[in-house]
Amino acid sequence: MGIYVIKMPDIGEGIAEVELAAWNVKVGDMVVEDQPLADVMTDKATVEIPSPVAGKVIALGGKAGDVMQVGTELIRLEVAGEGNLKEGAAAPAPAAPPEPKPVPAAPPKPAATELPPPPPQKSALVGRHIPTPAPARQPGEKPLASPAVRRYAWDRGIDLRFVQGSGPAGRILREDIDAYIAGRQGAATPAPQRARIDWEETIPVIGLRRKIAQKMREAKQHIPHFAYVEEIDMTDCEALRQQLNANYAESRGKLTLLPFLIRAIVLAVREFPQVNARFDDEADVVTRYGAVHLGIATQTEGGLMVPVLRHAEALDFWQMAAEIARLADAARTGKATREELTGSTITLTSLGALGGIVSTPVINWPEVAIVGVNRMVERPVIKNGQIVPRQMMNLSSSFDHRVVDGMDAARFIQRVRGYLEAPASLLVE
Amino acid sequence: MLTESTTLLILGGGPGGYVAAIRAAQLGIATVLIEGESLGGTCLNVGCIPSKALIHVADEFDKTRHFAANSPLGISVQSPVIDIAKTVQWKDGVVAKLTSGVALLLKKAGARVIKGFARIVDGKTVEVKPADGGDPWRIHCEHLLLATGSVATALPNLPFGGNVISSTEALSPATLPKRLVVVGAGYIGLELGIVYRKLGVEVAIVEAQPRLLPAYDEELTKPVAASLRQLGIEAHTGCTVRGLNAAGNAVRIRNLAGEERELPADRVLVAVGRKPRTEGWGLETLGLTMNGNAVQIDSQCRTSMRNVWAIGDLTGEPMLAHRAMAQGEMVAELIAGKRREFVPAAIPAVCYTDPEIVVVGLSPHEAEAAGLDIIHAHFPFAANGRSLTLESSSGFVRVVARRDNHLILGWQAVGRGVAELAAAFAQSLEMGACLEDVAHTIHAHPTLGEAVQETALRALGQAIHV
Numbered sequence: 001m002g003i004y005v006i007k008m009p010d011i012g013e014g015i016a017e018v019e020l021a022a023w024n025v026k027v028g029d030m031v032v033e034d035q036p037l038a039d040v041m042t043d044k045a046t047v048e049i050p051s052p053v054a055g056k057v058i059a060l061g062g063k064a065g066d067v068m069q070v071g072t073e074l075i076r077l078e079v080a081g082e083g084n085l086k087e088g089a090a091a092p093a094p095a096a097p098p099e100p101k102p103v104p105a106a107p108p109k110p111a112a113t114e115l116p117p118p119p120p121q122k123s124a125l126v127g128r129h130i131p132t133p134a135p136a137r138q139p140g141e142k143p144l145a146s147p148a149v150r151r152y153a154w155d156r157g158i159d160l161r162f163v164q165g166s167g168p169a170g171r172i173l174r175e176d177i178d179a180y181i182a183g184r185q186g187a188a189t190p191a192p193q194r195a196r197i198d199w200e201e202t203i204p205v206i207g208l209r210r211k212i213a214q215k216m217r218e219a220k221q222h223i224p225h226f227a228y229v230e231e232i233d234m235t236d237c238e239a240l241r242q243q244l245n246a247n248y249a250e251s252r253g254k255l256t257l258l259p260f261l262i263r264a265i266v267l268a269v270r271e272f273p274q275v276n277a278r279f280d281d282e283a284d285v286v287t288r289y290g291a292v293h294l295g296i297a298t299q300t301e302g303g304l305m306v307p308v309l310r311h312a313e314a315l316d317f318w319q320m321a322a323e324i325a326r327l328a329d330a331a332r333t334g335k336a337t338r339e340e341l342t343g344s345t346i347t348l349t350s351l352g353a354l355g356g357i358v359s360t361p362v363i364n365w366p367e368v369a370i371v372g373v374n375r376m377v378e379r380p381v382i383k384n385g386q387i388v389p390r391q392m393m394n395l396s397s398s399f400d401h402r403v404v405d406g407m408d409a410a411r412f413i414q415r416v417r418g419y420l421e422a423p424a425s426l427l428v429e
Numbered sequence: 430m431l432t433e434s435t436t437l438l439i440l441g442g443g444p445g446g447y448v449a450a451i452r453a454a455q456l457g458i459a460t461v462l463i464e465g466e467s468l469g470g471t472c473l474n475v476g477c478i479p480s481k482a483l484i485h486v487a488d489e490f491d492k493t494r495h496f497a498a499n500s501p502l503g504i505s506v507q508s509p510v511i512d513i514a515k516t517v518q519w520k521d522g523v524v525a526k527l528t529s530g531v532a533l534l535l536k537k538a539g540a541r542v543i544k545g546f547a548r549i550v551d552g553k554t555v556e557v558k559p560a561d562g563g564d565p566w567r568i569h570c571e572h573l574l575l576a577t578g579s580v581a582t583a584l585p586n587l588p589f590g591g592n593v594i595s596s597t598e599a600l601s602p603a604t605l606p607k608r609l610v611v612v613g614a615g616y617i618g619l620e621l622g623i624v625y626r627k628l629g630v631e632v633a634i635v636e637a638q639p640r641l642l643p644a645y646d647e648e649l650t651k652p653v654a655a656s657l658r659q660l661g662i663e664a665h666t667g668c669t670v671r672g673l674n675a676a677g678n679a680v681r682i683r684n685l686a687g688e689e690r691e692l693p694a695d696r697v698l699v700a701v702g703r704k705p706r707t708e709g710w711g712l713e714t715l716g717l718t719m720n721g722n723a724v725q726i727d728s729q730c731r732t733s734m735r736n737v738w739a740i741g742d743l744t745g746e747p748m749l750a751h752r753a754m755a756q757g758e759m760v761a762e763l764i765a766g767k768r769r770e771f772v773p774a775a776i777p778a779v780c781y782t783d784p785e786i787v788v789v790g791l792s793p794h795e796a797e798a799a800g801l802d803i804i805h806a807h808f809p810f811a812a813n814g815r816s817l818t819l820e821s822s823s824g825f826v827r828v829v830a831r832r833d834n835h836l837i838l839g840w841q842a843v844g845r846g847v848a849e850l851a852a853a854f855a856q857s858l859e860m861g862a863c864l865e866d867v868a869h870t871i872h873a874h875p876t877l878g879e880a881v882q883e884t885a886l887r888a889l890g891q892a893i894h895v
Binding site: 142144145146147150151154155157167168169170171 | 768769770835859860861865866
């Protein structure tokens with residue numbers, strides 16, 4: 001017969017002490033391998049400590065509610081054969097003396113009938129393989145590790161002096177470094193170790209992406225952009241849209257906000273023809289257009305495309321909506337024709353719900369203006385001395401400062417705002 | 430003045446400098462290497478490589494003389510003659526092949542090499558005078574790596590010039606002298622002394638210390654001393670050099686008893702060591718912290734000035750090419766942002782004497798002096814089959830290990846061909862091998878390496894063949 005001491009295991013969360021929640025056994029009980037001995041609680045969860053061996057409980061190392069250090073004696077079992085406690089070794093006194101227990105009057109029943117049923121499933125719990133700490137290096141002794149392991153440690157910012165080696169002669173192995181990292185991360189956050197990801201990928205810029213890159217570079221190289229952001233109260237416009245959808249969605253189709261924005265631009269550029277234009281900077285000629293061919297920035301699988309809503313001034317809301325849907329579909333399926341992708345005179349860009357609060361759109365060169373639509377959101381607004389909820393939305397626009405003056409650009413956007421905030425005017429020709 | 434900028438500027442194209450340059454360029458660091466003479470430095474041009482080439486020639490010549498004198502191998506030849514001019518030409522060819530190889534490697538890696546002499550202006554600026562005499566220009570750098578190497582030390586009473594030569598001249602003799610006196614019985618003096626002796630020159634070696642190779646333990650040097658006697662080299666240990674005699678055809682020496690005598694010499698090789706090359710290139714303008722006459726560095730080869738690095742012989746002992754190379758590689762990686770430290774378990778050292786000596790790690794004496802409880806064992810080559818088939822049964826392998834956990838602390842060997850064991854020795858130390866690791870590795874039979882395994886077995890008390 002030997003004595004087997006089970007210590008409070010490190011339950012793998014990098015914590016030094018745990019609360020003993022409950023005992024599942026008492027002194028005198030016979031336990032089988034894997035039988036839960038105790039429940040311990042960390043700040044995360046309650047876990048069971050199973051018995052690594054079969055034997056008879058002869059002492060408990062604490063009582064429920066005690067906070068115990070990892071590594072202190074949890075329970076002492078009497079086992080068949082040799083235990084893990086050497087004869088004559090100074091046996092640490094259990095933290096709490098075993099509760100006085102009357103000697104059972106009846107002689108112990110045969111073990112076979114006494115043994116409780118084995119637990120229904122093997123607990124995946126720790127504690128079965130309690131790592132025995134390698135003998136510590138003497139202070140000042142150099143850590144021992146192969147060149148590969150040294151590099152492995154350096155590359156992870158680990159000072160080998162703090163790592164205990166588990167190899168022969170205390171040699172630090174790669175696994176020791178991993179264990180050290182895991183332990184250190186566990187101390188900070190019990191989350192699983194995050195692996196570093198070092199791959200790189202080279203992506204040739206070809207096809208549509210190259211086109212986009214060229215266009216963007218040309219725009220930024222040629223055009224001194226300036227940005228202008230204005231806040232629009234879209235409450236009435238939104239009410240109109242919903243009213244129209246309520247009445248006509250079935251017969252004419254649903255409307256998004258885009259046709260309203262486009263209509264506002266169509267009307268505003270009549271007063272500010274300098275923004276509905278293309279600038280041939282080599283010939284030093286600005287061409288203004290009566291027609292509004294409106295580019296609509298569209299995300300496709302291959303990248304950004306700008307199909308053109310031709311003669312937007314000649315379309316009503318539903319015609320616009322239908323044409324926009326058709327163009328977007330053509331662009332996304334790669335069926336857009338050259339005509340459908342060129343010739344715009346001004347561009348609208350909208351990311352819808354992703355619109356953010358401000359953007360700085362890049363002008364669709366050689367145009368001179370682009371209107372960016374930001375997210376519409378209900379915000380408190382002071383109106384007539386009252387705080388009222390309003391549907392607010394920003395327009396972020398960029399202009400070619402060579403040919404569009406700031407004052408004109410501001411006035412243009414203010415006109416757009418005027419139309420959108422008094423949406424009935426959108427219906428006036 | 431022309432100016433240009435680079436990230437890393439390296440002064441000196443020796444083993445340390447060129448390796449640093451290649452590694453840095455591989456890591457994408459803009460690198461400029463300045464070398465005034467030949468790439469490869471002392472090692473390739475006037476050190477390791479040419480001396481090993483001459484040792485090979487001397488060995489081959491000695492072998493044929495051995496055959497000419499009734500060899501037990503049953504080979505007989507006419508007595509051989511040597512054309513030393515041709516020998517030197519061959520040796521120069523080997524050197525040229527290696528130095529041009531270095532140039533190619535540098536080019537391939539993308540490091541720029543400027544042939545010229547540098548002069549430090551400040552820690553970030555160097556002025557270069559092109560070797561071809563063009564206009565000087567300035568190079569600005571973020572990192573300055575000093576790798577200027579070392580020069581042979583002169584004796585005040587025996588200055589270089591005339592018949593008094595350094596190892597550099599000894600490696601390119603136009604003719605062979607009749608009598609050579611070698612001053613200094615370190616590895617350079619012994620290697621070259623043995624070469625000259627084997628080529629038929631009468632050689633005497635003078636050493637101030639009481640024994641040969643004073644840097645090595647006596648047990649290791651005994652087979653070398655025996656070999657010198659057999660070769661007919663006079664060894665005058667415990668003798669100091671007083672200078673040349675008036676006629677300039679003999680070296681005056683004095684022994685410990687104060688008795689003076691003259692050793693006739695028509696050439697005198699002074700090989701009393703090397704010192705860091707710290708002069709003539711503006712090092713003093715940096716005011717770096719020095720360690721004796723060497724530039725002081727930390728374990729990352731940083732000098733006392735930020736982003737000024739130093740490697741190799743310039744930083745003092747041990748002055749070994751492989752140390753400089755490892756340092757150079759590390760500095761390049763540090764500059765590239767990697768975490769590195771120069772903490773080798775051991776730096777092997779080899780003496781290409783006859784027989785060769787190799788030492789890696791601690792000798793028994795050094796380990797005991799460090800307060801370690803050790804076991805050590807040796808295995809004689811006389812009990813190694815391969816040695817006997819090579820007619821070289823002198824020498825032994827020795828191992829030093831900790832008594833408690835059998836961690837190997839050092840290896841030493843002396844014997845013909847043992848230099849190649851340096852690889853196995855150094856690797857076992859770097860891997861943190863224990864005696865059992867070596868003892869229970871199957872070593873090929875018949876090889877000299879079996880002696881390594883047997884040494885480890887013997888240290889464990891399990892030797893088979895002794």
